Amino acid sequence: xxxxxxxxxxxxxxxxxxxxxxxxxxxxxxxxxxxxxxxxxxxxxxxxxxxxxxxxxxxxxxxxxxxxxxxxxxxxxxxxxxxxxxxxxxxxxxxxxxxxxxxxxxxxxxxxxxxxxxxxxxxxxxxxxxxxxxxxxxxxxxxxxxxxxxxxxxxxxxxxxxxxxxxxxxxxxxxxxxxxxxxxxxxxxxxxxxxxxxxxxxxxxxxxxxxxxxxxxxxxxxxxxxxxxxxxxxxxxxxxxxxxxxxxxxxxxxxxxxxxxxxxxxxxxxxxxxxxxxxxxxxxxxxxxxxxxxxxxxxxxxxxxxxxxxxxxxxxxxxxxxxxxxxxxxxxxxxxxxxxxxxxxxxxxxxxxxxxxxxxxxxxxxxxxxxxxxxxxxxxxxxxxxxxxxxxxxxxxxxxxxxxxxxxxxxxxxxxxxxxxxxxxxxxxxxxxxxxxxxxxxxxxxxxxxxxxxxxxxxxxxxxxxxxxxxxxxxxxxxxxxxx
Numbered sequence: 001x002x003x004x005x006x007x008x009x010x011x012x013x014x015x016x017x018x019x020x021x022x023x024x025x026x027x028x029x030x031x032x033x034x035x036x037x038x039x040x041x042x043x044x045x046x047x048x049x050x051x052x053x054x055x056x057x058x059x060x061x062x063x064x065x066x067x068x069x070x071x072x073x074x075x076x077x078x079x080x081x082x083x084x085x086x087x088x089x090x091x092x093x094x095x096x097x098x099x100x101x102x103x104x105x106x107x108x109x110x111x112x113x114x115x116x117x118x119x120x121x122x123x124x125x126x127x128x129x130x131x132x133x134x135x136x137x138x139x140x141x142x143x144x145x146x147x148x149x150x151x152x153x154x155x156x157x158x159x160x161x162x163x164x165x166x167x168x169x170x171x172x173x174x175x176x177x178x179x180x181x182x183x184x185x186x187x188x189x190x191x192x193x194x195x196x197x198x199x200x201x202x203x204x205x206x207x208x209x210x211x212x213x214x215x216x217x218x219x220x221x222x223x224x225x226x227x228x229x230x231x232x233x234x235x236x237x238x239x240x241x242x243x244x245x246x247x248x249x250x251x252x253x254x255x256x257x258x259x260x261x262x263x264x265x266x267x268x269x270x271x272x273x274x275x276x277x278x279x280x281x282x283x284x285x286x287x288x289x290x291x292x293x294x295x296x297x298x299x300x301x302x303x304x305x306x307x308x309x310x311x312x313x314x315x316x317x318x319x320x321x322x323x324x325x326x327x328x329x330x331x332x333x334x335x336x337x338x339x340x341x342x343x344x345x346x347x348x349x350x351x352x353x354x355x356x357x358x359x360x361x362x363x364x365x366x367x368x369x370x371x372x373x374x375x376x377x378x379x380x381x382x383x384x385x386x387x388x389x390x391x392x393x394x395x396x397x398x399x400x401x402x403x404x405x406x407x408x409x410x411x412x413x414x415x416x417x418x419x420x421x422x423x424x425x426x427x428x429x430x431x432x433x434x435x436x437x438x439x440x441x442x443x444x445x446x447x448x449x450x451x452x453x454x455x456x457x458x459x460x461x462x463x464x465x466x467x468x469x470x471x472x473x474x475x476x477x478x479x480x481x482x483x484x
Contacts, residue, residue, distance in 0.1 A: 008197050010175045014155055015194045018084055021101055021114045022159055022166040025080035028113040029073045068106075075105040075330060079159055080166075081119065082242040083130040086153040087138075097152065102130045104242050105330050108285040122242065123253075123280030125288055130154070131249035134174035152176050156243050157190065167191040241272055252277035256291045271322070278309055279329035306334045313339050396431050403431070417449055 081101040089096040099117040107119045120126050125140065132138050134154050139146045153175045157168040168190040244252070252273050254260060260277070262270040280286050282304060287295065295303050302308060311326075313319035316339060323333040345355070345365070353360040372379065406418045 007175070010153070011173065012194060012197050014084065014153060014173075014175075015190050017099075017117075018155065018157070018168055018190060019166060019194075021084075021117065022080050022168070024115075025101075025103075025110060025113050025119060026077055026161075026166065028110050029076040029080070032109060033070060033073050033077065069109065071330070072105040072107075073109065076103060076107065076110060078161075079104065081107075082122070082157065082159065084153075084155045085129045085151060087129060087149040088152050089147065089149050098149075100126065100129060102127055102243075106283050106285050121283055121286050123276075123283045123286030125253075125286075127286070128246070128249055128253065130156070130243050131246045133246075134176050136246070165191075241269075244269065244273065244276060248273045248276070252280055255294075256281050256287070257294050272325070274311070275322075275325055275329055275331070278311075278326075279331050282331060306332065307336065309336055311337050312343070313337055315339065392433055395436065396433065399431050399436055411453070413449065414453070 081103040083102040085100050085102070087098050087100070089098065101114060101117055101119050102122045103119060104122055107121045111119050113119055122130060129138060129140065129149070129151065132151050132154070134151050136151045137148050138151065139148050141147055151174075154172065155170065155174075156172040157170045160167050160169060170188060170190050170193070248269055251260065251262070254277075260274075262273060264270050281291075311322060313322055319337050319339055322337045326333045326337065348365070349355040349357050349361060354363055355361045356364055372383070403418060403422070406414055407422075409415055
């Protein structure tokens with residue numbers, strides 16, 4: 001590697017800061033994991049209770065938050081960050097230059113761990129800086145308070161830990177005014193590159209055997225090509241790509257309530273972008289203020305549940321490496337990646353009750369026979385639309401009938417709860433599908449009332465039976481002996 005003097009100094013300065021910051025963040029993560037005070041204590045609650053029994057929602061949420069926090073720290077311990085960016089706020093002075101390091105997991109607990117720099121979650125609004133090249137001008141900040149900054153230096157790398165020593169394999173190194181120095185670095189070890197620069201600065205080097213170096217580089221390139229080929233044959237996997245480009249970044253950072261449909265040829269990054277979008281929307285410190293307002297209260301609890309998302313794969317093999325890609329981004333796959341072949345059977349048997357099971361259903365599935373006279377895409381789409389309309393009509397009617405029955409109840413608490421729910425619906429006369437979805441989101445709040453009613457019904461039934469047995473005891477005993 002041979003660089004002009006100015007570029008050598010820039011690489012040497014950035015490289016030393018990266019290696020030092022890797023050590024700092026890893027040590028801070030280890031210290032936070034070892035501290036007994038990490039996380040929120042349940043003693044902060046006004047009336048903490050036994051979390052091993054009952055439905056103590058507050059305690060469960062605190063333990064879930066603490067568990068997620070410790071998992072983020074463990075991920076930072078394995079991979080402190082994957083990019084470094086220097087930006088100029090536009091004032092043209094040294095004080096206007098800011099340095100950011102970008103981590104894949106939530107970095108809120110260690111944001112100030114690095115001296116004179118900030119550790120940021122890639123999914124956060126400022127994470128867009130890592131997706132732009134050196135020389136780009138980027139608008140950052142919330143709506144109405146944006147300001148433009150210029151990317152001065154950007155380094156994208158893969159951190160590695162070998163024998164207790166941190167290093168980084170550089171994927172891109174960009175610095176103004178030279179631009180992209182990727183070809184010069186050639187995916188080299190950052191530590192080795194710095195050692196070579198230091199040897200060069202120490203004095204003149206002996207004449208280099210350039211031919212030997214070229215032959216060695218060619219042999220290493222062929223070995224790497226064969227290694228990747230064997231890896232693809234042995235185990236299919238999505239390419240690990242922590243930093244997307246600025247166009248993909250614009251897509252996965254769209255607001256959480258925006259629906260997205262991606263089209264593109266194979267290998268264009270559609271799946272990677274969708275995985276990154278889901279991971280980002282599930283990271284609390286990566287959301288904008290507008291998204292925080294959308295995902296609030298009970299909606300946040302539902303949104304962050306492990307079963308709140310699903311991705312459908314066309315086959316089992318693709319499903320396997322999709323699961324691994326989600327885990328790499330910190331989104332555990334608890335059966336969320338599915339195939340439609342299996343999902344349709346579960347829906348027909350256990351949800352819609354069409355296929356025969358132990359307690360419901362009338363029909364058996366004959367996979368060798370298709371019940372559709374026309375199996376074209378347009379025909380299947382029409383069938384779906386007709387069936388969806390039928391299901392929606394039946395569902396709304398059943399819910400309307402159930403609400404009418406509950407409102408007519410003699411139990412004042414039940415009537416009050418149902419009236420409170422109806423006030424939140426758009427239509428006071430007839431339910432709509434959106435009302436039912438909102439009702440299902442709030443079903444946890446009705447669990448205590450359902451439990452109370454069940455206990456009250458059980459108590460009243462026991463009283464009725466005891467009264468009959470006490471007043472008509474002789475008749476009951478004769479009946480029992482008759483059927484013994």
